[in-house]
Amino acid sequence: MNPTVVALRAGLSRGWIELRQSLTTQSDLFGLAFRIGAVLVVVIWTRGTHLPGMDFSLGTSTLVSVLGLNLVMYGVVTMGDLLVVEREDGTLLRAKATPNGMLGYLVGKVVSTAGQVLLALVITLFIGAFLFTGLTIGHPGSWLTLIWVLVLGLLATLPAGAVLGSLFPSQRSAGPWWLLLLGGLSAISGIFYPITHMPVFLQYIGQVFPMYWLGLGMRSALLPNSLVVVEIGHSWRHLATFGVLATWSVVGLVLAPVVLRRMARRESGSTVATRREKVLRGT
């Protein structure tokens, strides 16, 4: 059989195994529960507040927007962080020492990360549906929009995560940057409050990054149409959403293999050993 096909299949099974592992590892489960729980707490906190000028709960709107934030969190940060960690612990080098191992490794990573995104999304939506009114989850159209936004969202975020992850020398140095990235972007992307109430220059900056468009896409799918009035241009802007996310996807998919290949080329036993010693010495 064709070695590439074999590696693709091995990668799929790899991703599935890793997803299953994280669902049976206590610390991973705790992390997942914490992320979902934190979101729900914030959302419940703002449940009584209304969207500016509307008779609609800000909490419900935030809940939906946070699904967009989640995509960035898992797609970029989890993917990027895993690459940093697994470069340090030798996983990547192992893949490099295996025929077509890098291909299998990447496919596996995409599958397991995408699985986590979906899982977090479904659980959040499920709990949200009980706690909040106003979600349009009964419409087939909602799900259709949700699916294409989700697929494009994964394509836009996973390769970006891989590219960013390969830039950081170690997990320790990556941490603050991830926090800054998530915190900064969520503040200017209209996740917790409508972007139209931000200063105009911040609106422009926010619209460069996928997080805003993912939030918008989620809102367009899961919130009633009447809420479109708090959005820029009073429109869900599906075409623009598609355009921006597709652009990020293309750029990421072109850059990621180049950057990853460069990173893999630099890996060898001694680089892994050196990093390990650094970690042990605590410098």
Added chain:
Amino acid sequence: MDDVLVVRDLQMRYGEADVLKGVSFRARRGEVLALLGPNGAGKTTTIEILEGFRIRSAGEVSVLGVDPAHGGEAWRARTGVVLQSWRDHAKWQVRELLAQQGRYYAPYSTVGITRPWDVDDLLESVGLTRHARKRVSDLSGGQRRRLDVAIGIVGRPELLFLDEPTTGFDPEARREFHDLVRGLADREEVTILLTTHDLDEAERLADRILILTGGTIIADGSADELARTLPGQSEVRWTRDGQPFTRSPENATAFVRELFQEYGEAIEDLEVRRASLEDTYMALVHQAERRTPRGLAAVTA
């Protein structure tokens, strides 16, 4: 031509520093080569160049007939790598990980070699059958190392690189590991290049020993051959009339013959101890260090 490894005048330079200054050696099919040398001698650099993980500055290298700098995936499938510090895949189960790693090799089976190794057979031969369903993070240091070796050979490599494979092994695990490695070389004709600081291990496993120091090979031969290059290294002890004697003659055999001719039955408790690899190694490395860096002539047996 049965040479699996051919290295000719290999050089490696990092900035101003010459790490390898013209290393040459060969390995035949099924041969076990031990690469010894002090830390910083260039062992790891050499092995990484041969593995295709590092690009050399100059010289000729052929690994399984291919230049490792341009070795493709099919070439990769014929090699096995066991590096020093794996700590990856902590959440995986032992058997699961071995099966996953094996899958990639299936398309590279040949008429003579069915790839990969059957997972259960492999677990059996590295002594991990009882731990097949354990998480990798729950293995002891020695078990973890045996798993590393199993992953290194799951694709039935024709050439195996072992970088300090038995660090952290207890004596029993070490013995079992040595049997495994000898078996691979003798029964499967796997060529093995290993680095180690354990000279007993090198003596027990290797058909041939290379000593690398200061960026060149200063000795290349079997443990016996190396010992013979240094006269006056073996020790003869005996007692005569209840009195103990010890000598280190140039030629132990001739010395003992003369001893018996002279004293006959008066000689008792005779012991001839050949120089251990450790003695030889120390002597050769010190000798090399005493010479000027450029004047290192290879001691070829």
